Structures are given as C-alpha cells and as structure tokens.
Amino acid sequence: MELELSLGDSPTPVKATVAPTPVPAPTCTSEGEGLQLVLGVRASRRDEQDDQTTCTQSSEEAMEGEEDETRPRGEAPVESLSFPLFVSSAETGSMNSEVCTRGFDVNTRPSDGCAAAVRPSSPSSMLEVSTRQQATDQEAADDEENSGGGARKKLRLSKEQSSFLEDSFKEHSTLTPKQKSDLAERLNLRPRQVEVWFQNRRARTKLKQTEVDCEHLKRCCERLTLENRRLRREVAELRALRTTPYPPLYGLHHHLPAVATAGLAAAGGGGTVFRACPSCDHNSKVAAAATCYSPHVVTSVGAAPASDVTATVASPATGSSPPASATLFSRRPHFGSFAAVVPPVLRRQPSATS
DNA sequence: GTATCCAAGTGAGTTACCTCA
DNA sequence: TTTGAGGTAACTCACTTGGAT
Incomplete structure (x- = not known):
C-alpha cells in the first residue's frame, strides 16, 4: 500500500509506505498496538537539508509529535533499535508526551522510554548511558503509569550538552530539521528539546541585545543632554551679544x-x-x-x-x-x-x- | 521567603503548499 | 489550463508557567 505525500518544497511527491510490518525505525503502535504506520515524508520546507531528510514517521507523530521528524529512513537511533517493541510514550502524542515528562528524568530521549534515571555525563558516554537506560525503561514506564504522573521534572542540560549547543548556536542561530535531529541524536535529547533550547537561546540573545541597545541609547541621551546644555549656554551668549x-x-x-x-x-x-x-x-x-x-x-x-x-x-x-x-x-x-x-x-x- | 535562571507550554502571526470550484 | 480562495502544516516569536537553585 502506498500513499503519495508531498510536504514542503519537495519537487516531487514522496512515496510513503504504510507498512503493516514492524520497522526498526522510531515507530510506535499507539493505542492500537497492532498496525504500524510509517509514512515517508519530506520533513520540512527548509531547503538546505531536504534532499537528505526523507524520514520515517509514525502517523501519530505526523499529526502531533515532532519527535524524530527528520530521522532518515533506516537510520534509527540505537535506543530504538534496542527497543523495537517499546512504545515511546512521548512519541505517541501530546498527551503521552506530557505524561512522559512528568516524574522522570527528562534529560533522556523519550525513545529511551522516557524513564531512564541515568543522566548522561558527557556526549561520549551517551550511547552507553542509553543502553543502560534500556534496562530501566520498562520499569520506569510502569512506575509512571502507576504513579499517575507527578510533578514535572526540570530538565538541566549537562555542561557538555550546553556547550555543544552553544557551539552550534554560534554557527547558526536557527536550525534546519536535519540539524535539529542530528543535534538531538548526538546529545541524546529529543528534537523538541533542541528546538526549545534554540528558541530560548534566541530569546536570550535578543534580550541581551536589547539591554545593550538600551545602554547605548542612555549614553547617547546623556551626551545629547550635555550638548544641549552647552548649546543653550552659547545661545544665551549670542543673545547677549545682540545687545x-x-x-x-x-x-x-x-x-x-x-x-x-x-x-x-x-x-x-x-x-x-x-x-x-x-x-x-x-x-x-x-x-x-x-x-x-x-x-x-x-x-x-x-x-x-x-x-x-x-x-x-x-x-x-x-x-x-x-x-x-x-x-x-x-x-x-x-x-x-x-x-x-x-x-x-x-x-x-x-x-x-x- | 524571594529572586533569578531556564526548560517548556501556549497562542498568534507568517509562509508555503495543496485542494477545489 | 489557469486562477483565486480557503485550508493546513510547519515554523518562529512573544509571553507565560513552573521547577530548580
């Protein structure tokens, strides 16, 4: 069964396959747990990476989620490969996504089960961490279901993650979908988290720039005030000269x-x-x-x-x-x-x- | 107890694309 | 076949919320 789906600037429609068979790519069975829909879509209208971003995406993600939106077909993350049967709650929709971020260490990808309590200490150790997380994924997921969702855990990016994101931000303050997914995969974050980080980073940059501009205008105002005062004195002198x-x-x-x-x-x-x-x-x-x-x-x-x-x-x-x-x-x-x-x-x- | 930082949520606006009359 | 209107998805931004320090 094939669907033609064209998104973005794709010059030609991308053939999408509705596959009844499981695929190792990030898939989710959602509530149905029987049929897996995998649509290959052009991930974005952004032009730079479009030729590389044909990706697999569940139907649920296509509708609601942003997770792994640009992951190339067959380039499944290690975690997903290790957990082909695990249903990532965050990737199955907004409701589950919210549940996913409550009561767990949100520093981990939801594809890790949204539940890993082990926090990666460095990018180099992330893969190892992710594999260790696998052992606790299902358990934590069960805990999550049992707890009914607690308070939202605050994500704190590690220094390595922050510095890597900073370096990326210096290169480009906006992300293409591919850059986003690459960064997310490299830092073991969700693409949404990378996106939010860049969003907030841009806001901080703009705020700082606004402060700098404000200071500059203040100084200009002070100079102009002094200049105005001096000119007024000279005007007064000139007026005195008229007599x-x-x-x-x-x-x-x-x-x-x-x-x-x-x-x-x-x-x-x-x-x-x-x-x-x-x-x-x-x-x-x-x-x-x-x-x-x-x-x-x-x-x-x-x-x-x-x-x-x-x-x-x-x-x-x-x-x-x-x-x-x-x-x-x-x-x-x-x-x-x-x-x-x-x-x-x-x-x-x-x-x-x- | 309060201030600050910051990840994340939300709604509005914009743009590009698709569909249809 | 062309064209304009309407719908939709994707994206960014401004603003807000709430956890952590």
Missing part, C-alpha cells in the same frame, strides 16, 4: 558660507528669519543656526578677534579634546559640524581674499 555693537569682523564674514553670513546678518540685524540649515525643514534664527551647525564659528566671530577663530575651530568647546557630541554626531550627518563644512582656508585665514 552690543558688533566688533570688526576682520573680513571674516566675507569668507563664511552664505548661511553663516546670513546668520551674522540676522544676529546683527535684529531678528531676520532665514533658513539656517539645509537639512532642517524649518526656518530659524541665529540661535538655531548655532544648533544645526557648529556654534564655534558663529560664537567666535562676534566675541573674539579673527586670530581666535582658528583656535576655536580647531579646538572646539572648552578643551583640546573633541566635544562629547563629536563621535555621536559623526554618525549623524544631520548634525554635521559646521567646522567640517567650512573650507580650511576660510577657517584659518580670515583675510585670505584681502
């Missing part, structure tokens, strides 16, 4: 860009509105000009002789170190420094054209 007669400009304003000279005119002319910043879509007075462009030139032209302009522009703000906003603004063209706009010759030689 005093203009000292000679030593011809400086002839060499400043139009916006700067317009700003000077506005400052001296008493309130003429002009467009201060081409990247700002609003008109503003000289105060805004000082905000959008580097305020140092504007500040200096009114308050200091031309000889000071050079020093002011070359060493802005109060010290020799660049202002706090320098690095921040370097990534924000909108707030680009006016000093960078003015050609060096104009900044250095007020009388260059005279």
